[in-house]
Amino acid sequence: xxxxxxxxxxxxxxxxxxxxxxxxxxxxxxxxxxxxxxxxxxxxxxxxxxxxxxxxxxxxxxxxxxxxxxxxxxxxxxxxxxxxxxxxxxxxxxxxxxxxxxxxxxxxxxxxxxxxxxxxxxxxxxxxxxxxxxxxxxxxxxxxxxxxxxxxxxxxxxxxxxxxxxxxxxxxxxxxxxxxxxxxxxxxxxxxxxxxxxxxxxxxxxxxxxxxxxxxxxxxxxxxxxxxxxxxxxxxxxxxxxxxxxxxxxxxxxxxxxxxxxxxxxxxxxxxxxxxxxxxxxxxxxxxxxxxxxxxxxxxxxxxxxxxxxxxxxxxxxxxxxxxxxxxxxxxxxxxxxxxxxxxxxxxxxxxxxxxxxxxxxxxxxxxxxxxxxxxxxxxxxxxxxxxxxxxxxxxxxxxxxxxx
Amino acid sequence: xxxxxxxxxxxxxxxxxxxxxxxxxxxxxxxxxxxxxxxxxxxxxxxxxxxxxxxxxxxxxxxxxxxxxxxxxxxxxxxxxxxxxxxxxxxxxxxxxxxxxxxxxxxxxxxxxxxxxxxxxxxxxxxxxxxxxxxxxxxxxxxxxxxxxxxxxxxxxxxxxxxxxxxxxxxxxxxxxxxxxxxxxxxxxxxxxxxxxxxxxxxxxxxxxxxxxxxxxxxxxxxxxxxxxxxxxxxxxxxxxxxxxxxxxxxxxxxxxxxxxxxxxxxxxxxxxxxxxxxxxxxxxxxxxxxxxxxxxxxxxxxxxxxxxxxxxxxxxxxxxxxxxxxxxxxxxxxxxxxxxxxxxxxxxxxxxxxxxxxxxxxxxxxxxxxxxxxxxxxxxxxxxxxxxxxxxxxxxxxxxxxxx
Numbered sequence: 001x002x003x004x005x006x007x008x009x010x011x012x013x014x015x016x017x018x019x020x021x022x023x024x025x026x027x028x029x030x031x032x033x034x035x036x037x038x039x040x041x042x043x044x045x046x047x048x049x050x051x052x053x054x055x056x057x058x059x060x061x062x063x064x065x066x067x068x069x070x071x072x073x074x075x076x077x078x079x080x081x082x083x084x085x086x087x088x089x090x091x092x093x094x095x096x097x098x099x100x101x102x103x104x105x106x107x108x109x110x111x112x113x114x115x116x117x118x119x120x121x122x123x124x125x126x127x128x129x130x131x132x133x134x135x136x137x138x139x140x141x142x143x144x145x146x147x148x149x150x151x152x153x154x155x156x157x158x159x160x161x162x163x164x165x166x167x168x169x170x171x172x173x174x175x176x177x178x179x180x181x182x183x184x185x186x187x188x189x190x191x192x193x194x195x196x197x198x199x200x201x202x203x204x205x206x207x208x209x210x211x212x213x214x215x216x217x218x219x220x221x222x223x224x225x226x227x228x229x230x231x232x233x234x235x236x237x238x239x240x241x242x243x244x245x246x247x248x249x250x251x252x253x254x255x256x257x258x259x260x261x262x263x264x265x266x267x268x269x270x271x272x273x274x275x276x277x278x279x280x281x282x283x284x285x286x287x288x289x290x291x292x293x294x295x296x297x298x299x300x301x302x303x304x305x306x307x308x309x310x311x312x313x314x315x316x317x318x319x320x321x322x323x324x325x326x327x328x329x330x331x332x333x334x335x336x337x338x339x340x341x342x343x344x345x346x347x348x349x350x351x352x353x354x355x356x357x358x359x360x361x362x363x364x365x366x367x368x369x370x371x372x373x374x375x376x377x378x379x380x381x382x383x384x385x386x387x388x389x390x391x392x393x394x395x396x397x398x399x400x401x402x403x404x405x
Numbered sequence: 406x407x408x409x410x411x412x413x414x415x416x417x418x419x420x421x422x423x424x425x426x427x428x429x430x431x432x433x434x435x436x437x438x439x440x441x442x443x444x445x446x447x448x449x450x451x452x453x454x455x456x457x458x459x460x461x462x463x464x465x466x467x468x469x470x471x472x473x474x475x476x477x478x479x480x481x482x483x484x485x486x487x488x489x490x491x492x493x494x495x496x497x498x499x500x501x502x503x504x505x506x507x508x509x510x511x512x513x514x515x516x517x518x519x520x521x522x523x524x525x526x527x528x529x530x531x532x533x534x535x536x537x538x539x540x541x542x543x544x545x546x547x548x549x550x551x552x553x554x555x556x557x558x559x560x561x562x563x564x565x566x567x568x569x570x571x572x573x574x575x576x577x578x579x580x581x582x583x584x585x586x587x588x589x590x591x592x593x594x595x596x597x598x599x600x601x602x603x604x605x606x607x608x609x610x611x612x613x614x615x616x617x618x619x620x621x622x623x624x625x626x627x628x629x630x631x632x633x634x635x636x637x638x639x640x641x642x643x644x645x646x647x648x649x650x651x652x653x654x655x656x657x658x659x660x661x662x663x664x665x666x667x668x669x670x671x672x673x674x675x676x677x678x679x680x681x682x683x684x685x686x687x688x689x690x691x692x693x694x695x696x697x698x699x700x701x702x703x704x705x706x707x708x709x710x711x712x713x714x715x716x717x718x719x720x721x722x723x724x725x726x727x728x729x730x731x732x733x734x735x736x737x738x739x740x741x742x743x744x745x746x747x748x749x750x751x752x753x754x755x756x757x758x759x760x761x762x763x764x765x766x767x768x769x770x771x772x773x774x775x776x777x778x779x780x781x782x783x784x785x786x787x788x789x790x791x792x793x794x795x796x797x798x799x800x801x802x803x804x805x806x807x808x809x810x
């Protein structure tokens with residue numbers, strides 16, 4: 001089957017160009033770059049003769065109805081949003097690689113027996129609002145979002161409604177499509193295992209569980225010059241000690257337990273004023289929920305230990321995603337297809353969360369990884385070779401073909 | 406000598422009312438609140454029969470010419486500007502307390518032998534533009550400001566000229582008056598030592614030296630879930646360890662050495678991304694320059710120790726103010742006067758910078774502190790009891806009387 005190499009690379013480049021003159025990719029959910037991305041995808045879907053639907057969260061569905069069993073839906077896709085200063089492939093590769101695979105199938109084989117569906121989820125990263133996977137959670141009827149704001153104080157639902165209104169201008173259907181029969185997500189690995197092992201394909205067995213917390217340390221703001229060291233209640237210095245202890249605790253529980261403090265805010269954040277308040281995030285992940293439980297108990301105990309008046313330390317958990325086993329039968333079929341295509345592969349667990357985590361709760365779900373150069377992701381340097389990008393699309397296309405034709 | 410209690414409190418209230426409906430006091434240099442403050446002071450000076458002069462930086466000078474030695478100038482005063490969300494007394498108390506002391510002397514004793522001068526410096530805090538003490542530096546012919554902007558991009562000299570034009574409408578003299586024979590600054594302590602020691606007056610021996618640095622830690626940004634802990638170059642975790650070590654180092658060098666990390670920036674500052682870059686400020690102060698030198702060497706050595714590729718740590722020093730010894734003879738005379746007035750006092754070093762730091766370079770200079778309740782300053786909660794405010798004016802008045810009559 002001929003591969004339209006240039007179309008995939010050109011499509012990736014077109015949407016990544018919306019962040020021109022910025023550092024990396026910035027398609028945070030419901031921003032103008034994000035709206036441009038979803039609008040562009042809808043336009044390409046219309047050109048390819050696909051039926052475009054937008055749901056209330058701004059997820060875009062492009063369908064080719066099946067000729068014999070239209071209610072059997074073979075779905076693929078990923079998310080349109082990125083982190084702040086993200087890379088060119090996280091999320092977008094699964095969207096445009098899936099679109100490429102479906103286009104190739106339609107062009108060569110015509111209409112499928114079962115419905116083929118490309119999904120571009122609205123949001124997965126949790127980088128603008130304190131909520132993750134809001135697109136797939138809405139689609140899977142798992143959970144809806146309410147009462148949260150971004151750092152500028154903009155309400156999630158206000159931003160959502162304004163952005164969805166922009167998508168609806170594109171002559172689309174609206175409503176919440178039904179859950180698919182299977183779901184396959186194509187994604188870059190975002191880690192160094194495939195590239196280090198010289199494998200072309202990763203077949204994902206499971207996804208780690210993750211929890212995210214916001215820790216707030218309240219101290220007392222005061223003058224940096226006139227307040228003796230012994231009289232201070234410096235929220236930032238307390239945060240520094242607390243973070244050191246938590247890092248040691250995480251390492252003592254399990255070497256595979258990740259511990260990341262990625263977001264830090266200090267008030268008033270002025271060089272000559274002792275900080276009165278600090279908030280910081282904790283992102284922690286492991287394949288075993290019991291390990292995550294143990295660390296969470298440790299975090300909560302430390303917060304109590306550090307709360308000596310007038311200091312207070314509070315813990316707010318805002319993500320608690322369980323470890324997930326993906327579908328063994330779909331993985332076995334992809335293993336056979338990879339072998340048939342002559343692609344080297346290995347099975348692995350995903351250290352990153354993915355929409356597949358949510359999808360797997362409602363339908364058999366599998367993931368296909370391609371290598372990340374240097375293991376880098378969530379950064380402008382994120383990179384995968386074009387041949388590896390095409391290998392992933394090849395395997396996905398054969399999988400969709402096997403299921404839908 | 407009778408004290409016009411109500412006049413001081415009424416004058417403070419009048420100028421603080423210009424920030425009504427704001428959080429704290431906001432008389433940032435050359436803003437409308439600041440212009441109102443300097444104009445009000447000029448009006449009161451004219452009512453008291455004083456000669457008002459405004460210099461090119463907007464500093465206001467109110468003079469009563471001496472009858473016998475008019476070229477001997479006994480000066481007092483402080484600054485009109487505040488920090489953002491500042492308190493009611495930092496700066497303003499020294500201006501209006503000095504005005505009160507001179508008015509009482511004129512009313513009771515008539516014209517002095519030497520000239521009495523009240524100075525209301527334009528700017529000391531460095532809160533609008535990245536420059537501190539610009540008023541006293543201009544008056545002392547130490548340094549002029551050029552090529553700097555505020556956060557809104559407004560040029561210092563443009564803002565200055567517009568504001569000074571407003572002051573000139575008040576029928577004032579213009580030009581740069583000569584440097585005084587002595588200078589005495591009345592100020593709140595901005596720290597807890599007097600209030601904790603139950604002392605009414607602080608006699609300032611010296612002003613601490615201070616240095617400010619920006620430390621930049623460059624690491625490698627990566628995905629928080631897929632990057633094994635052992636493979637990370639997490640700029641924030643490195644900063645946390647470095648800050649812990651520097652805090653220990655500061656404490657080991659001197660318990661009086663202050664160490665404040667007040668301003669912290671993390672890139673990209675997203676919960677699920679390992680930070681690739683962190684900058685943080687260090688503000689450190691001590692009365693002994695040798696101690697500051699030792700700590701600076703420690704900071705620079707630690708930066709080298711922590712720079713293990715791909716990590717780099719750089720140090721940029723952007724403030725280096727030397728410790729200043731104030732005039733011992735003026736302090737001795739104030740000590741005698743305080744004892745005579747029955748005021749409890751202690752000698753202390755100032756942990757905050759003051760216009761006196763600049764004045765002491767060109768003329769014998771002394772400072773009188775009054776207690777700060779809770780040691781709080783640079784905040785709306787800044788407070789001193791009226792009786793303590795009056796005690797400071799009493800001592801200042803007796804000092805000016807001894808020198809000028």
